[in-house]
Amino acid sequence: MKPVEDKKPTREVRVVSRVLAVNERMAEQNRRRFAEKGVFVINVMSSPGSGKTTTLQKTLERLMPEVRAAVIVGDVSTTHDADRLAVTGAPVVQVNTDAFGGDCHLAAHVIEKAADDIDLEAVELLIVENVGNLVCPAEFDIGEDARVVVLSVTEGEDKPVKYPTMFRTCDAAILNKIDLLPHLDYDKAQAVAYIRQVNPAMPVFEISARTGAGIEAWIAWLREKIRTKLKVEG
Amino acid sequence: MGIALQIIDIAAASIPPDLRSARVERVNLKIGKLSAVVADSLRFCFDIASKDTPLAGAELAIEETPVVARCKDCDARWTIAEPVFTCQACNSGALEILSGRELDIVSIEIAEEGGNEAGGG
Numbered sequence: 001m002k003p004v005e006d007k008k009p010t011r012e013v014r015v016v017s018r019v020l021a022v023n024e025r026m027a028e029q030n031r032r033r034f035a036e037k038g039v040f041v042i043n044v045m046s047s048p049g050s051g052k053t054t055t056l057q058k059t060l061e062r063l064m065p066e067v068r069a070a071v072i073v074g075d076v077s078t079t080h081d082a083d084r085l086a087v088t089g090a091p092v093v094q095v096n097t098d099a100f101g102g103d104c105h106l107a108a109h110v111i112e113k114a115a116d117d118i119d120l121e122a123v124e125l126l127i128v129e130n131v132g133n134l135v136c137p138a139e140f141d142i143g144e145d146a147r148v149v150v151l152s153v154t155e156g157e158d159k160p161v162k163y164p165t166m167f168r169t170c171d172a173a174i175l176n177k178i179d180l181l182p183h184l185d186y187d188k189a190q191a192v193a194y195i196r197q198v199n200p201a202m203p204v205f206e207i208s209a210r211t212g213a214g215i216e217a218w219i220a221w222l223r224e225k226i227r228t229k230l231k232v233e234g
Numbered sequence: 235m236g237i238a239l240q241i242i243d244i245a246a247a248s249i250p251p252d253l254r255s256a257r258v259e260r261v262n263l264k265i266g267k268l269s270a271v272v273a274d275s276l277r278f279c280f281d282i283a284s285k286d287t288p289l290a291g292a293e294l295a296i297e298e299t300p301v302v303a304r305c306k307d308c309d310a311r312w313t314i315a316e317p318v319f320t321c322q323a324c325n326s327g328a329l330e331i332l333s334g335r336e337l338d339i340v341s342i343e344i345a346e347e348g349g350n351e352a353g354g355g
Contacts, residue, residue, distance in 0.1 A: 010259050010343035015248045019240050019263075019337045103236050136236070138270040139337065164317040165270040168331075197318050200327025 023140055026108035030115070030143025037120040040226045041128065043142055045166065046150035047159070048132030051176040053081045054209040055150055056127055060088040062219050067226060069125040072114045074106040076131060085129075093117045097131060105136040108143055125226055134163040146225055152177040153184060157191040160198045167198040172205065174218060179208035237271060237337070238279035245342050246288050253344050258292040260343040268301045268334035292342075301334030 018024065034041050046052045053073075060069055070091045073082045082094035093114045097103040103110075106128065118126070128144065130137045147170040151159055154177055160167045167173065173195050181188065192204055203221060207214035245261050265271050273296050284290050301314040305321035306328040314334070320327050 008259060009346040011253070011346050012262075012341050012343050013248055013250060014341045015244065015339045016341075017244050017248075017339050019237055019244065019339055022240065022243075023236075105236065107236055135270045135272070139237070161317040163270075164319075165268050165335075168268065168319065196327075197320070200320055 020139065020141075023108045026112060027141035027143040030108055030112055031145075033112075033115070034120070034126065034143060034145075037123075038230055039120055039123055039126050040229045041126045041142075041144045041146075042222070042225075043128045043130060043137075043144035043147045044150060045130045045134070045137045045147065045170070046132060046152075047134050047155060050132070050150045050152040050155065051209050052129055052132065052150045053084050055174060055176055055207070056129055057085055057088060058209050058212065058215055059127075059219065059222070060085065060090050062215070063125065063222070064088060064090060067125050067223070068123050069127060070118045070123045071127045071129060072106075072111060072118075073129045074110070074131045076104070081129060091118055091123075103136075104131055104133045105140050106130050106142055107140050111142045124230060134159065134166045138163075138166040138169050145229055146171045148172045148174060150174045150176055151191070151195075153181055153186045153188065153191070157187050158194055160191070160194040164198045167195060167202070170199070170202065172203045172218075172221060173199075175204055175206045176209055178206050178213060179211045235279045235283065238276060238283045241280065241294075241339060242284050242287055242289050244339050245292075248339075248342055249288055249344065254288070257345040258289050258342055259345050260293045260295050261289070262295045262297070262340040262343070264297050264299055264336045264338045264340050266299045266301065266334040266336040268331065269337045271337060273298075297340075299333050299336050302332040303329045304332050306330055 044052055063069055071085050072093045072095060074095045074097060075081055077096050077098050079094045082092045086092045095110055095114050128142060149166055149170040151173060195202060195204055205214060205218040207218055277294050280294055303314050304311045305324060305326050307326040308324040310321055310323040312322055319329055
């Protein structure tokens, strides 16, 4: 009988550090830089296929040229999304994370580098389209002013409770593809209830990026956010 | 994967100079239940990314911390087990998350060689 644990003797060295301390410092640096230049930054996240790119395309069409906007698009590979967004006339910087180890999210240092390719003096709104993923991007601050999560009615209603960290850390949710509701068994009320369960104060915009339904409320929210920041920084 | 790489960087930098050649047996982490980290995926990435580093072969010991919230309206405190973020006492949605978002390296454990073979000098 030898209930003693077979552990090798070890010497413990205290570390006590936040794993993402480096990213957090870099994000703060980005935030200061964007504030100095008077740029409002939104970090747009979602699972793949929720309609992020189409939503942003329609958003840019409505905001520009009145609001001067630029976009950073993150994908593991390809420039398809950047090509689609470039049609709007906004400057678009594509980041392929396979150059950074195929990461499933954009980290603050990647944004810092991508922002070098944008004339920040000429821009009031910087939209960051993150890599399609509801897990890791939630953990990586990039120096944004607001976070938005896009969800579509072709996904499960319970996404918000499956990925609570994402929905807790976001400032607004877009529920996309509502034009498809007549063809689906999707319980929209349940989906919104789940969002409220995780983040009771979060505004939810029900839209169809394809038809344009509901998109004005989202645009109004975004305009107000941009105006508030730019006013504060005068 | 980005998180695994950060852990390796921080842990490798924390190895005391006199123990550079010793084996790191364990990395002790504290990870909140409300962090976007899946323990199994993290271990998988860590094992791949730590090859050819001083952390190769080390075990990730993960202590999960529960999500504890405080209601800003009535000051109630409780542990959130299900993803429901409204106050149990007064139904308010204004919560402060006291813990559960941790993603910290607490310590590393380095193998002690059996005898006292250092000491020469």
